[in-house]
Amino acid sequence: MSTPVLICDDSSFARKQVQRALPPGWDIDVTFAGNGEEGLAAISAGKGDVVFLDLTMPVMDGFEVLEAIKKQDLPCMVVVISGDIQPEAMARVKKLGAVDFIKKPVDAQRLQQVLTDFGIYAG
């Protein structure tokens, strides 16, 4: 069965950049969300076993999404992809349960490395 993957970012350009950086051979079913609230709804509906999550978003930001995932104990692996490269931001998202942090603009090699490191997709 294809892995449900969610790309959550308020920028359609950023969503496309993430989608393009995904390994071509990975059998996935991709869903897009334009803010944290939509993202959380998609995760609750089982559309995000693997989530690529932006932090700076309207309506509900990435930190709030991570808090909600933790609180509701939703089964997903979250990789944060953000322009907020402050060490404090990285520390906060890890504490909130994100498996890793990738700085924007997203680099395909780095993303694939993260997928390998966490046993999500080894290629």
Place this chain on the structure above:
Amino acid sequence: MRGDLMSAEHLDEEMRDVFQEIANVAMGRAADLLARLLNNYVVLPIPVVNLLERNELKMALSSLKSVDSVSAVCQGFVGSRISGEALLIFNDTSFQDIAELTEFKGDITPDIELELLMDIANILIGACLKGLTEQLDVSFSQGQPVLLGQHLHLQDLVNNQTGNWKRALTIEIPYRLESRNVDCDLLLLFTEDSLAVLESKVRFMLE
């Protein structure tokens, strides 16, 4: 007019989205430097992208509209057939906390405020422009930073803003510190002449 979307009255939604995202990455790098300087977490906003007439400039400074008194620096940039200026505008109530965070001891005179303003302007404007140029694959040379004024009303500041432009693409980035009373607006203005080049650079990124 096809292929000339930014020069039209309306900023194309796709263009706005890309500029917002590019600004997001650039402001994040600048915020990281500011956070290190002030040892404080910088809350990152969503950048606001607009196409404005000169007399609408105040609209691009929405986050400062209720502020009594501001101080500001501007710095021009030009290169790769793009030109514009960066304005850094501080709410004057910020300087007390900035002085404390940078461990400045002594009275905060207008000269000291100016020094703090110039130091932070160099960091934020420099990092932000570098972030933009790297992503757009262009290069800018920067002019000297110029003081626009201290302890002004926002309206007077807008009136003082002397750059030679009628219409501009504006990117407003309102920074604030999480646990301190520091807020400032970084405003990037790209002149109307630059729009065609910017658009072609963005089109290239979208391919």
